[in-house]
Amino acid sequence: MSLPSLRDLIDQHFNAEELRQLCLDVGVAYENLVGETRIMKAQSLVEHCLRHGLLLPLTSRCQKLRPRVAWPDGAKVAQEWDKVQQKIAAQEHLRDLLPPAQLEEVRTQLQAKERDLLAQLMGSVAELAASQSHSWEKHYLQTLLGYCEPLDLAAIDELYGEQKPIRVSDVFTSLSVGRGGKTAVSTIATSKHLVILGYPGGGKSTLVNYLAAQMARRRLGQPADPLDGWQDNTALLPVRIILRHFAAALPATVPPGKKGGLVWDYLQHHLLPQWGCQEAFTELKRLLTEEGGLILFDGLDEVAESDADTRRSLLKEAIADFAAPLEQCKVVVTCREYAYKQGDAWRLPEADFPVVDLQLFAPQQVKKFTQTWYRLTGPLKGWDSRRCQREAERLYTASQQQPHLRELAQYPLLLTLMAQVHGRDGTLPEDRADLYERAVNLLLAHWENRMEREVDGGRRVEPGLIARLGVKTEVLKGALARVAFQAHEQQEMADERDERSADITRDLLWEELHAALGSYDRAKQVTDYVEFRAGLLQARDRFTYTFPHRTFQEYLAAWHIWQTVNPGELLAERLRRDLGWWREVFLLAAGQQKQTPRNVADLVDWLLPGAADGKVTPEQVTLTMLAEQALYETGFMSHTRPQQPQYRFTAVAIRVRDWLLAGMLAEGQIPVKERAAAGRSLGRLRWPDSMLLDNRPGVGVMWHNGLLLPDIAWGEVVAAGLYLIGGNESVYDDEKEREVEIGQPFQLACYPVTFAQFQCFVEADDFTDERWWAGMPPVEEAYDTVYQLRELSKQKFPFTNHPRENVSWYQAVAFCRWLGDKLGAVVALPHEHEWEVAARYPDNRFFPWGNEFAADKANIDVGDAAVEQTTTVGLYPAGQNRKLGLHDLGGNVWEWCSNKYAELEETVVDDSGARRVLRGGSWYGNLLNARAMARVNDYPVARYNFFGFRVIHRIVLP
Structure with missing residues (x-):
């Protein structure tokens, strides 16, 4: 007959209240134990102590409280368990040394030994099932x-650890x-x-x-x-x-x-x-x-x-x-x-x-999360409901005020960190690196606080770890940063790696702590302390430690890299070895040097050592986008001097731009989705004088008579005369072939109006001038949504070099009136006849590029290459009308035309609400939409993220 297991002995000799006290004695939260019956709670307690190296304290405490009971030898079982776990972990290194059959035999033996030890601690599962009325399913589901359910990062503020843990279900948005x-x-x-x-x-x-x-x-x-x-x-x-x-x-x-x-x-x-x-x-x-x-x-x-x-x-x-x-x-x-x-x-x-x-958080989701967060955590701080609501509103408002904070708040993980930092400091950090800096400091401060522990039925106040060691916080941080770097490097080569941080062996941790603290005794103090109080480091068991999340590991690894002799060279080498693994480390390293742009420039120099040439590869494009993100996140462009191209910081930005342009336009060499991503990267950066880093004529803005205006590039002139339009094998009733007369020569803009160009109008001092809005209705009511005439819809894809979308016909007309006034020229929306003649010029082709459809010549929703959003204008050079130099006439965004759909000659601005014509197809459209003769219509108040416009310049003949 086998001896009773540790689980069964605890169940037999401790009632419910005594079991709760036993948990307190060994530092385990009774409320976190799985199960509703005492035996299930006992099993959960043994499991927890086994996983966290608390088996010896548990059996010792049981022996002291119940000395006549024959308790298992906790020290012996724990030692044997650790040996088995080390051997199981060591199997990974035996893969290349042992034949598969022998390796499998070793695995089987270790599993048998593991089961024997578990039986000593928890008995047989059959006994547990027989001893209670609860089913296997209930036990499984509760486990x-x-x-x-636990929210891992809820313990940055030690206040949360003293209360009922916050659950994922509590804050899920x-x-x-x-x-x-x-x-x-x-x-x-x-x-x-x-x-x-x-x-x-x-x-x-x-x-x-x-x-x-x-x-x-x-x-x-x-x-x-x-x-x-x-x-x-x-x-x-x-x-x-x-x-x-x-x-x-x-x-x-x-x-x-x-x-x-x-x-x-x-x-x-x-x-x-x-x-x-x-x-x-x-x-x-x-x-x-x-x-x-x-x-x-x-x-x-x-x-x-x-x-x-x-x-x-x-x-x-x-x-x-x-x-x-x-x-x-x-x-x-x-x-x-x-x-x-x-x-x-x-x-x-x-x-x-x-x-x-999976989409990132939109503003309404950020708002919901902040309200939920403070509703849960505010009462722990003694706040009433009004204070909780007020702080939630402050957090939400702060997260939306600055572009970089809005971007951070989109990520659930970072928003959770922002909420915790805001709850402690009352303010939000400037960027992602600063966010982790403050979070790391909070976790280190957690180790500085005094700790109260239950000991022998009483409470004992003990000094924090930093005070015990008698060292500066920065010294301990440096040691942990070296550990983080080594762990991250080792994890790169591991067979398993995830968003969780690496398992750090006690030996590695002790060696680095010994180097920093001067003795192994102090190193052991750290690991002993961590077993009782999690902070910047957490104990998985007595031999393994980890950081709370891999992002902390990456932040500290980046911090360590700046303490080395050649940080840029070290990072560049690792990025080329495994870009995905070291990407976040690179960005965090750049962010840590935000106030020292010279160091950011050094990182880019290592990443992109040479000027752009024709030898662009997908890997080169990815590295360039990484360099751009570093410039974007650190605000590097504010340190450049656009009028001095040889100035160091300016030259770095130009090099990044040239590589992005090379990758963006490398049709046939780079997949279209990667080219589109390069275009988005390029569309995020501006010079300090508001000019775009994307310097292609017709894409950005220009200074003209002291005003920031759209830089419109015009295509070649289309002469007045008779032209055929309409008609092909896919013809609709309103696309029949017919002859139209163009009464005045004209030029279409080379590209649709970009987001940056439209913003010139929006941000102009005279945006509300009645001259631009004359003849239009005071409000726009579109599909049950009412807008004020001058009220803008948010740009869905906010990149400076993408088409302006979500714009109504009325707003497009107002833009044309304003721009024509500033340029002293006739600027308008094209009539659909003008638009089609230009698209099919000079040979009445079916598509702007020719008579044959090709999915790689336009941004439309066809095939695996569909980008599924707008792209930077001009991304498809092969899809342009080369004779006139016009881009994006097929796909990207539908383009508003001036005339009404039912009355083709009627172009007057009025408040009738009559449908207006759109041409060109879009990223949301199909092959038929991309034909040059395709025409659709909508109400002039309609706003969609696939509606935009392009302007026309009609030449006044003498």
């Missing part, structure tokens, strides 16, 4: 909630996918299989945890949120698999036809045993197979892949083969957007796993 505004939750509800792509810190893992937790709550009968797109009675069995853990557990070899079983093997032999839920596997598999469930695979990008390691491809095949027979299951996979590139071998088949993009 799942324990992993998915709905996320959207795609361009239609549909929520991610509702998209999953209507999808069988789905891949969700998102930015780092964009909320992918939070979405996974939230959905898993909500489904668990529904099945447990606990209060749960209504879910967009889901029936209230839908309660799918949730399974969450972190793919980096799955990848680490993959066997060395997989026989043919067995890949579909890898997920089941992982659940049975790894995930569920680690959670203490071994008994759940059989029924869980049956339910998923027969009734269905929600299976969430988080972080496909978090697994490294190299020439010698095809684990990510194996994961893809394992997921696809696993999902195929599960007819009733929903399967969702998340991945960082830049890692899931078209053509990668490890992409899941899109026909089976369609892809959607």
Whole structure:
């Protein structure tokens, strides 16, 4: 007969109140233990102590309180457990040393030993199930909630740690996918299989945890949120698999036809045993197979892949083969957007796993989050509801006042940090690097605070870590920064890597702390302290430590790099080795030097050492966009002198511009989506005198008689005369071939009016002058939305070199009147006949570039190359009308014309609301829309993010 396990002994010899006190004695929050019965709480306590190196304190305390009980030898079990875990971790290094069969034998032996030790601590799962009326499912779901519900970063302010932990469900703010505004939750509800792509810190893992937790709550009968797109009675069995853990557990070899079983093997032999839920596997598999469930695979990008390691491809095949027979299951996979590139071998088949993009927070989502945050955290500070509302409004207003803060607030992770920093300091940081600087300082300050601990039934006040060590905070920060850099470098080469920070061994930590603090005793003080109080460093167990999130690791790694001799060279070398891994480190390193533009220039010099030439590659374009982002985030352009091209900072900006232009226009060399991204990068930067860094004629602005005006470049002259329009095999009734007369020679603008050019009008002192708005209705009512005439709709794609969209016909006409007055010329919207004659010039072609359609010559919604938004004007040189030098006549944005749809000769401005014509197709349109004869119409008040305009100059003959 086997001896009682530690779990069973605790259950037998401590009542509920005594168990609560035992938790206090060993520094574990009783409220965080999973389960409702005492034995389940006891099991959860043992599991927690095992994972966090508290097994010896637990058994010692039990021995002291109940000396007559034969408690297990905690020291011996803990030592054996640590040895097994070290050997399991060491298997990774044996892959290339042992034959697969021998490696599998070692794995099996270690798993058996692990099960034996678990049995000593927690007994058999069957005994637990028999000892209570609760089912395997209840235990499994409560354990799942324990992993998915806590909000990891809630403890930056120590105040939060003393109260009930903040849950993901408490602060979750709905996320959207795609361009239609549909929520991610509702998209999953209507999808069988789905891949969700998102930015780092964009909320992918939070979405996974939230959905898993909500489904668990529904099945447990606990209060749960209504879910967009889901029936209230839908309660799918949730399974969450972190793919980096799955990848680490993959066997060395997989026989043919067995890949579909890898997920089941992982659940049975790894995930569920680690959670203490071994008994759940059989029924869980049956339910998923027969009734269905929600299976969430988080972080496909978090697994490294190299020439010698095809684990990510194996994961893809394992997921696809696993999902195929599960007819009733929903399967969702998340991945960082830049890692899931078209053509990668490890992409899941899109026909089976369609892809959607997780959108960043819009302003209304930021506002909702700030209100929720302070509603939860304000009472912990003693605030009443009015103070909570007032602080939420202050945070929201502050986050929207400056462009850089608006950009930071789009990211759920960064917004959470901003809320915590704002709650502590009452202000917001200037940029992302400053945000992490202040967050790091808060976490270090957390270690400076005195700590109260429960000891032998009483409370003892102990000094903070910094005071104990007697060192400056900066010294400890430097040591941790060196650790962060080494950990990040080691994690780069690891088989598993994710948004979580690296596991840091105690030996590495001790060596760096010894170097900084002067003794191993002090180093041990740090690790001992961390086991009781998390801060900038957290203990996973007695041998492993980590930073709260990988972004802290990246920030500190960047901080360390600036302490080295050649920081630029060091970073450039690593970026060329693994751009995706070191990208954030580079940007944070640049951000830390915002006040020293010379250092930012040095980084760019290392990244782009030579002038732009014709040898542009996708890698070069990516590096250039990274350099641009560094200039953008650091405000580098304010230090340039545009009239002095040889000035160092000016020359750096020009070099970045020239490389971006080279990549943007490299048709046939660079995929169109990468070219479009280069165009967006170029469209973010301006010189200090407000001129655009994008110096193409006709795209930007110019100074004229002391006014900032659009720099309009005109195409070649189209002579007056008779021209054929309309007609081809795809003709509509209103596109019949006919002859029209052009009574006056004219020139069309080479490009649609850009965002920067339209802003010249908006920001002009005389924007409201009645001369520009005469004859127009005082309000514009479009599709149940009422606008004041001069009220602007927000630009959807706010890049200076993109077309101005979301503009009504009336506003386009007002712009023309204003610009014509400033230039002393006739400037207007073209009549649709003028527009079509120019588009088809000189040979009556079907498309602006010729008679044959080609998807790569226009920004339209056709094929895999569809960009799905506006692009910088002139992105498709091959799609221009070369005879006249006119770009973007096919695609990008529909262009307003002057005439009414039903009365072709009527161009007068009036308040009748009669429909006006648009020409040219758009990024949201198809092949037929891109034809030169295609015409559509809409009310003059209509505003869409695919409506824009171009201007015409009619030449007055003498």
